[in-house]
Amino acid sequence: MSPLPHAQLSLHELKRRRPRERLVQITLLLLVLLTCYAWTCGDIHLDDLDLARRTENLERFVQEDLAPYSLRDQEHSWTDVAAWAWTIAVTRGFEGALQTLAMATVAITLSAMVAFLLLWCAARTSATARPYGDGRGRETFAWRVVRLSTTALFVYLRAIPEYIWAFLLVAMLGPSAWPLILALAIHNSGILGRLGAETVENLPPRPLTALRTLGATRTHIALFAATPGFLSRFLLYVFYRYETCVREATVLGMLGIASLGYWIEDVRTKRYYDEMVLLVAMGALLVLCVDLLSAWVRRRLRQAS
Amino acid sequence: MSTHGCSFDLRSATLSFADRVALQAVSVSIQAGERVALVGPSGAGKTSLLRLLGAAVAPTQGALLLDGRDLAQLTTQQLRTERARLGFVHQDYALVPNMRALQNVLMGRLGTQSLVAAVRSVFWPSAEEESAVHALLQRVGIGDRLYQRVDTLSGGERQRVAIARALYQTPGALLCDEPVASVDPARARDVLALLRDLSTERGLTLVASLHDLQLAQQYFDRLIGLRHGVVVLDGPVGSISAQALTDLYRMEAGEALA
Amino acid sequence: MKRWLERRNWPLGTRGATVLALLCLGALCAWWLQLSPSGLIPREGGVKLAGQFFARALTPAWDYETPPPEGTPPLVMKALEGARRTVVFAAAGMSLALVFGLLLGFLGSSAWWPQRMRTSGVGPFVWTVARTIMVGMRSVHELLWAVLFLAAFGLNSFTAVVAIALPYGGTLAKIFSEMIDEAPRDSAGALRQLGATGTQTFLLGLLPRALPDMWAYAFYRFECAIRSSAVLGFFGFETLGYAIKQSFENLQYGEVWLYLWTLFGLVVLVELWAASARRRFVA
Numbered sequence: 001m002s003p004l005p006h007a008q009l010s011l012h013e014l015k016r017r018r019p020r021e022r023l024v025q026i027t028l029l030l031l032v033l034l035t036c037y038a039w040t041c042g043d044i045h046l047d048d049l050d051l052a053r054r055t056e057n058l059e060r061f062v063q064e065d066l067a068p069y070s071l072r073d074q075e076h077s078w079t080d081v082a083a084w085a086w087t088i089a090v091t092r093g094f095e096g097a098l099q100t101l102a103m104a105t106v107a108i109t110l111s112a113m114v115a116f117l118l119l120w121c122a123a124r125t126s127a128t129a130r131p132y133g134d135g136r137g138r139e140t141f142a143w144r145v146v147r148l149s150t151t152a153l154f155v156y157l158r159a160i161p162e163y164i165w166a167f168l169l170v171a172m173l174g175p176s177a178w179p180l181i182l183a184l185a186i187h188n189s190g191i192l193g194r195l196g197a198e199t200v201e202n203l204p205p206r207p208l209t210a211l212r213t214l215g216a217t218r219t220h221i222a223l224f225a226a227t228p229g230f231l232s233r234f235l236l237y238v239f240y241r242y243e244t245c246v247r248e249a250t251v252l253g254m255l256g257i258a259s260l261g262y263w264i265e266d267v268r269t270k271r272y273y274d275e276m277v278l279l280v281a282m283g284a285l286l287v288l289c290v291d292l293l294s295a296w297v298r299r300r301l302r303q304a305s
Numbered sequence: 306m307s308t309h310g311c312s313f314d315l316r317s318a319t320l321s322f323a324d325r326v327a328l329q330a331v332s333v334s335i336q337a338g339e340r341v342a343l344v345g346p347s348g349a350g351k352t353s354l355l356r357l358l359g360a361a362v363a364p365t366q367g368a369l370l371l372d373g374r375d376l377a378q379l380t381t382q383q384l385r386t387e388r389a390r391l392g393f394v395h396q397d398y399a400l401v402p403n404m405r406a407l408q409n410v411l412m413g414r415l416g417t418q419s420l421v422a423a424v425r426s427v428f429w430p431s432a433e434e435e436s437a438v439h440a441l442l443q444r445v446g447i448g449d450r451l452y453q454r455v456d457t458l459s460g461g462e463r464q465r466v467a468i469a470r471a472l473y474q475t476p477g478a479l480l481c482d483e484p485v486a487s488v489d490p491a492r493a494r495d496v497l498a499l500l501r502d503l504s505t506e507r508g509l510t511l512v513a514s515l516h517d518l519q520l521a522q523q524y525f526d527r528l529i530g531l532r533h534g535v536v537v538l539d540g541p542v543g544s545i546s547a548q549a550l551t552d553l554y555r556m557e558a559g560e561a562l563a
Numbered sequence: 564m565k566r567w568l569e570r571r572n573w574p575l576g577t578r579g580a581t582v583l584a585l586l587c588l589g590a591l592c593a594w595w596l597q598l599s600p601s602g603l604i605p606r607e608g609g610v611k612l613a614g615q616f617f618a619r620a621l622t623p624a625w626d627y628e629t630p631p632p633e634g635t636p637p638l639v640m641k642a643l644e645g646a647r648r649t650v651v652f653a654a655a656g657m658s659l660a661l662v663f664g665l666l667l668g669f670l671g672s673s674a675w676w677p678q679r680m681r682t683s684g685v686g687p688f689v690w691t692v693a694r695t696i697m698v699g700m701r702s703v704h705e706l707l708w709a710v711l712f713l714a715a716f717g718l719n720s721f722t723a724v725v726a727i728a729l730p731y732g733g734t735l736a737k738i739f740s741e742m743i744d745e746a747p748r749d750s751a752g753a754l755r756q757l758g759a760t761g762t763q764t765f766l767l768g769l770l771p772r773a774l775p776d777m778w779a780y781a782f783y784r785f786e787c788a789i790r791s792s793a794v795l796g797f798f799g800f801e802t803l804g805y806a807i808k809q810s811f812e813n814l815q816y817g818e819v820w821l822y823l824w825t826l827f828g829l830v831v832l833v834e835l836w837a838a839s840a841r842r843r844f845v846a
Contacts, residue, residue, distance in 0.1 A: 027840045034650070038652075038655040038658070043652070044651070044720045057717060062715075103596065159826065160823060163706070163794040163797065164823070168616070173605055177602070231582075235581055235582070247704050250707070251706045268710060271714075273714050280703060280710075283703070284702035284703045288698060288702050291698075291702070301578065301581065
């Protein structure tokens with residue numbers, strides 16, 4: 001900042017020239033307006049909140065639909081309910097949960113690999129004619145095309161939700177595990193690719209530049225200098241996405257692929273709401289476990305770096 | 306707007322934490338309007354003594370009398386009022402970086418305001434408040450930075466905002482923790498001269514911890530030397546021998562070697 | 564086992580071990596799922612379908628592929644209407660989520676409690692309850708919330724809003740409470756020392772430090788809410804997903820691609836907006 005550019009200005013003048021966050025102000029205003037519009041435009045029918053009817057619905061749901069079907073017409077104790085829940089868990093729940101977990105794991109591994117390979121083409125420091133240089137020198141047209149197209153690819157991959165990718169892929173590949181895995185992998189490669197590229201761009205530049213002046217090649221620097229530098233952070237992101245993957249994998253099963261979601265959709269169409277709630281709760285439990293696991297791994301990674 | 310300066314009377318105060326004793330039976334009496342430099346090697350307890358004087362912590366044993374009143378006898382509300390009279394300039398300035406200089410200075414009055422009044426004043430300052438803050442910032446030399454966000458200011462400018470915040474409290478004393486630790490030598494003299502002038506024109510008691518003995522002797526009336534949480538020398542600048550000052554630091558070096 | 568897990572030095576170092584474990588687990592899972600590359604070859608009819616579908620990727624339809632009944636608005640208008648509904652549900656859900664998130668986020672953070680209430684009494688109780696509610700809200704996916712509410716209340720627009728608001732509120736609450744607890748405390752300490760009360764300190768010394776991050780995160784979640792809102796269309800709410808499902812099932816791939824590109828445009832627009840606003844705010 002230049003030394004005292006307008007030291008003698010009056011308070012009034014200072015106030016007139018004060019720096020203002022126009023963009024932030026406009027953004028806040030627009031968001032408030034958008035919210036008001038959303039609630040009042042008529043698409044959200046607040047009169048649907050007809051509480052008496054809704055409460056009635058809810059009461060019926062809780063009292064009739066949620067009671068275990070096989071025990072509905074008889075006296076039952078909590079042990080009966082537990083036995084009923086255990087049967088469902090053994091016949092469908094556990095296997096569904098395991099499959100969900102397995103598919104999420106394959107998907108996150110795939111997307112981490114894809115993102116790792118592609119992110120070098122998207123990071124501003126590596127995808128230029130003079131990688132890891134001091135930022136000077138002309139940029140070639142070819143590299144600009146590579147970088148922009150990779151970035152655009154990442155944007156596209158993550159802009160379309162997993163569910164839609166899965167919906168389209170199921171129609172083409174049939175109901176195997178692949179559409180679910182691919183859908184998750186596609187979306188997450190986009191996210192991990194962008195986050196990874198940002199991390200590479202934010203690496204302290206000097207060590208890399210020094211290697212460059214020593215004559216190391218692009219690949220050498222990427223493998224032996226940049227990767228050790230950004231791996232911790234990249235893995236943090238991977239595990240953070242892993243949580244989300246498990247959440248999504250549960251749901252994508254509803255498209256007819258054997259995960260927990262498949263069984264949820266199965267009992268939903270049969271209107272066995274008692275079993276549905278139980279399976280949803282199992283899904284929540286699975287997500288919770290993965291949450292804890294991922295939090296633990298991320299803490300370890302943070303300690304290590 | 307000047308008030309009378311605060312006087313401090315610390316009576317054999319000990320400050321201990323779970324694992325160490327920061328100050329050991331320190332007795333120090335500081336008159337209103339005095340300018341005192343706390344000197345001594347790192348870890349000697351200078352910051353602890355300042356925090357004690359600023360009523361940020363209560364002594365584990367002993368007592369602190371502020372203008373003759375024992376702080377331990379005060380209610381929470383009274384203690385809050387006393388704290389509001391003590392301007393503290395932290396070493397890292399402790400400003401809110403993503404708010405304007407104006408707002409940071411306005412926070413100086415929090416100790417005497419209700420919650421509603423405080424929020425009103427920080428977010429919708431009146432014209433009087435703005436011009437009062439502007440005058441203070443002009444006094445410390447950065448009047449034109451009134452509406453700048455603190456994180457766009459340089460280190461020296463931030464320090465001046467912190468000083469202005471302390472002044473806006475209309476304090477009776479200014480307590481400065483290492484005011485020149487992170488400023489270059491030429492600026493250090495500016496800052497100390499500013500603190501000295503402020504203390505003279507407003508009758509403020511000034512207590513600052515310093516590393517540089519030369520600066521301490523030049524800008525302050527009285528030196529208090531600390532080592533291992535004990536006061537080892539205390540007296541007017543002229544009365545302390547060069548030998549005593551060298552000893553203050555040299556013995557530390559000997560111990561470090563041993 | 565526990566001692567091994569807590570060990571400071573894993574073989575290969577933490578990162579090496581993590582990478583290796585991830586790759587092995589991935590391979591193991593793939594084997595257990597009996598994944599084979601042959602599964603990637605589209606099934607019978609799938610090849611033709613895939614060919615037809617992707618052929619339209621760069622040539623989306625601009626008008627209905629089969630003549631619609633009289634009085635239907637043009638296709639582009641329908642896509643825009645779908646986009647508008649998507650945004651409406653996302654914004655409504657997000658505003659509700661923000662209320663939940665702020666409320667639970669404050670209750671679940673420990674930074675604003677007075678020192679003596681932090682270790683005993685109400686403090687721990689309140690934030691344990693708040694954190695349990697957060698976990699419950701966010702462990703269930705928004706589509707599963709939607710499914711539950713559809714079963715309990717039937718199809719109505721408010722269902723979609725609450726289905727978004729609950730998991731998003733839980734996530735916001737979790738992240739907000741972490742951000743508040745991790746915000747630098749130095750300015751809060753200074754205000755405390757000049758006589759500010761606990762509430763003043765929290766509102767003026769601590770919250771402003773966390774606010775930029777909270778705002779950036781909330782904006783990012785808004786982008787996610789748009790995607791979720793689009794997907795809710797597959798369950799009967801009239802957002803973009805509804806149109807995509809319909810057109811795809813009628814084999815009108817050009818229309819599907821128009822909707823996909825609309826969704827893409829919408830998300831990119833919000834993302835660019837969020838990115839530029841975030842840069843200014845976080846600085």
